[in-house]
Amino acid sequence: MKTTDKKAAKKAFALAAATILAVSSLAGCSKQVSGTVSTDGSTSMEKVIGTLGEAFEEQNSGVSFTYNPTGSGSGIQAVLEGRCDIGLSSRALKDEEKAGGLKETILAYDGIALIVHPSNPVENLDKETIAKIYTGEITNWKDVGGEDAEIVLIGREAGSGTRDGFESITGTEDACQYRQELTSTGDVITTVSTNPGAIGYASLASVNESVKAVSVNGVTPAEETVKDGSYEIQRPFVLVTKEGTKLSDAAQKFYDFAMSDEAVSYISGAGAVAAR
């Protein structure tokens, strides 16, 4: 209860601040803004932020939009050091980061899909089974209704937002017995698509037909199921800004655009689910 109150208060504050800034920027200069908007951070947000950035640039010809795909940690660091306007993180901010003067705004939700080789007969896994598979308790596909073959666990590197999201949602922090730790979503998908015994996790938006996404607790991973919360393995996409530091006019305009109704269609077009 308390946390929701806090959240609501924060939201109200953010909204008020945004409105004031928006009004002041509108009053301050003409409707067209110019300058640059630099974003830095999560590689998993590439599709979403790229789509938003393109649409934003189209509407505001004087603004140049940059996105530096460095990873959530680097993006948060960049905001803190003032090297970019808006940081992008595919995990919620840690308490120590919030204490350091950073503010998070949830832009969208991303479902994390469990992917297997297309030839794998397994269609559904429940969350507990997934945890057991990743902690090495279940090591053969025949125990979960598949063929008699060893399960090859594919994961992401320590510090990755997707890994952090997956492990915290399934309760397998620091306990996963990865066979491979790969450094990008694309690598995970490629590796799973070439190994019949593999299972991996990847951003729902990036999953293509070279792999098969299994359903979790009987729920297929899809935009609708992520949005209504029935698909359980999902995480937030966060815009990170510095508390108390005024964004540049251009950056503020982008921020408002990203949180507007108009952006919802762009976000869903990029495979994520808008938070608002």
Add this chain to the structure above:
Amino acid sequence: MKDKQFLENIVHGMFLILGLITVGFVLLITVYLVLSGIPAIREIGLFDFLLGDEWQSTAAEPSFGILPFILTSIYGTAGAILLGVPVGFLTAVYLAKEAPSGIRNVVSSAVSLLAGIPSVVYGLVGMLVLVPGIRRLFHIPDGASLLAAIIVLAIMILPSIINVSITALEAVPREYEDASLALGATPVETYFRVSVPAARSGIAAAVVLGVGRAIGEAMAVMMVSGNAPNMPSLFQSVRFLTTAVASEMSYASGLQERALFSIALVLFFFIMLINATLNFFLKRSKEE
């Protein structure tokens, strides 16, 4: 006359500055690496850092032992040398001494082409062809392993070994070989008993250069070795010093990030050691 002297001085000064820029960069990188690498080592403890066999950088109680990475880098490089040096060395002997000029041209350009292929391409081909191939061939659940990395590295170091060895072999005075042939030795005997021993320092330099290339490679290795921080074993997924830095850097923060700098520092020491060895052999080869 005075003007000419003045111009000379200016040009000399410019050369000096340009030369110093390079030195400056080296110093800058060294100082930066040492400064950012030391804190984590002090925090973790040199002994625990270098000889710890567990790496769990983001765990609730993190452990930062890089022994698996050090051993993997050493084993991986040794394996690549074991596979790459015989092939590269014999290719060099063939190209420098035996090959007709037509074949020589074709093979040389192929070698140059091999040197020009970006490492990410090696990695990609390794990932899509070699890794599944190893899985099927050895009937193991997954092919991303130390073996895959060794094979990729062995191919990647071939061009440096071949090119430097050829240069060394070609520098052997023609008279040595002529004398040997005149004494009745066959061409093959001459190459292996006269030319190769005469060029041994240069060939040693080629091997050391190959070691340097193999130990410093990150991208290709990262794509085929699986990156799990296991103790090295031929069919296990492993992580090298280079890939340990590269794979976690993008999302690292706090002590984890500082520890990655420390790994880079350890790697830097390895490379320095290799460079010193290389210089030693090159100097000796010049003296000979």
